[in-house]
Amino acid sequence: MPQPPVCLSLSHVRYAVGSTRSAAGLHEILRGVDFTARHGEVTVLLGPNGAGKTTALSCAQGLLRPSQGTVRLLGEDPHRADAALRARVGVMLQDGGLPQSVRPAVLLRHLASLHRDPWSLEDLIDRLDMADFMQTAVRRLSGGQRQRVALAASLIGRPEVVFLDEPSSGLDPQSRQRVFALIEHLRDLGLGIVLTTHLLEEAQNLADAVAILKDGEVVRRGTVEELTDDGRRRRLLFVAPRTLTRDELAAAPTEVTLDGGPANAPGARWAAAAIATPEDLAAMTHWWSSIDLMPAEVSFEARTLEDVFWEVSAA
Numbered sequence: 001m002p003q004p005p006v007c008l009s010l011s012h013v014r015y016a017v018g019s020t021r022s023a024a025g026l027h028e029i030l031r032g033v034d035f036t037a038r039h040g041e042v043t044v045l046l047g048p049n050g051a052g053k054t055t056a057l058s059c060a061q062g063l064l065r066p067s068q069g070t071v072r073l074l075g076e077d078p079h080r081a082d083a084a085l086r087a088r089v090g091v092m093l094q095d096g097g098l099p100q101s102v103r104p105a106v107l108l109r110h111l112a113s114l115h116r117d118p119w120s121l122e123d124l125i126d127r128l129d130m131a132d133f134m135q136t137a138v139r140r141l142s143g144g145q146r147q148r149v150a151l152a153a154s155l156i157g158r159p160e161v162v163f164l165d166e167p168s169s170g171l172d173p174q175s176r177q178r179v180f181a182l183i184e185h186l187r188d189l190g191l192g193i194v195l196t197t198h199l200l201e202e203a204q205n206l207a208d209a210v211a212i213l214k215d216g217e218v219v220r221r222g223t224v225e226e227l228t229d230d231g232r233r234r235r236l237l238f239v240a241p242r243t244l245t246r247d248e249l250a251a252a253p254t255e256v257t258l259d260g261g262p263a264n265a266p267g268a269r270w271a272a273a274a275i276a277t278p279e280d281l282a283a284m285t286h287w288w289s290s291i292d293l294m295p296a297e298v299s300f301e302a303r304t305l306e307d308v309f310w311e312v313s314a315a
């Protein structure tokens, strides 16, 4: 199947702050970032705090000009973008950036009036369950309500590409579900969606493509399948018929974490994330033998994005 068209590409993007003339010198925040995003796909940027995700998004949107490298957004240089390009792009910032004294109904109606063919406000209110607070000034809204207004504001102009910086932060589980359902709808409509999140399980469920940043570089890139199933490393799951002591866990040959079931009670399921070779497996059975544990069940499964994330973070 041919891949959908690219809507955003960053090639060898570097971004530095400071100056070679100042005592503090030049500080490189991005040290060669490469990734692409496509129409009809969700591209997720992951990375620990300070990895450079927001800076990379700012370069992608044209808010920051890279010191080196190239950014193409809908085929153009976003830093030189004119109003026509900006109208095709939606941006939701991490802290909302909404005017505080305005009511969401007024704000969103105003934004809609700036576009020739805006998204139906009623539809957005319905999809994001915002009816109850449309007449409340933004400053009186809860963090989660503000998030939803900011998301609606980024979409009202029917953009072709949308940037969402942590769209689900501060949302209760129900609102989060709605936001993720809306993101899936945007994907079905063919928008290019670029988002950052710290919620790895949701990234795993939503992402068509993932780029993991660390210290200003993309250290892993690919589909969730490509990142989690490298054909070798697997998760080993086992059910322990009794509780495991702290000392027993500390003696495990690789990190063993609780994966489900009752918290470290008889019947709990445990996972070892990095089983790559028969020797790794032998080390596990040796450990079970040394602590006199006969697992009730043993199975393998592909690693999760969370396993990959921890591996990258620890490297």
Ligand SMILES: Nc1ncnc2c1ncn2[C@@H]1O[C@H](COP(=O)(O)OP(=O)(O)OP(=O)(O)O)[C@@H](O)[C@H]1O
Pocket (backbone or CB within 6 Å): 017, 027, 029, 047, 048, 049, 050, 051, 052, 053, 054, 055, 056
């Ligand atoms: N103008 C600036 N001057 C100096 N340092 C900066 C500047 N902008 C960002 N930084 C630093 O660059 C690093 C990357 O910041 P950035 O906000 O892009 O990270 P992030 O991955 O989005 O983090 P988070 O997950 O916390 O949102 C951080 O260490 C930050 O303090």
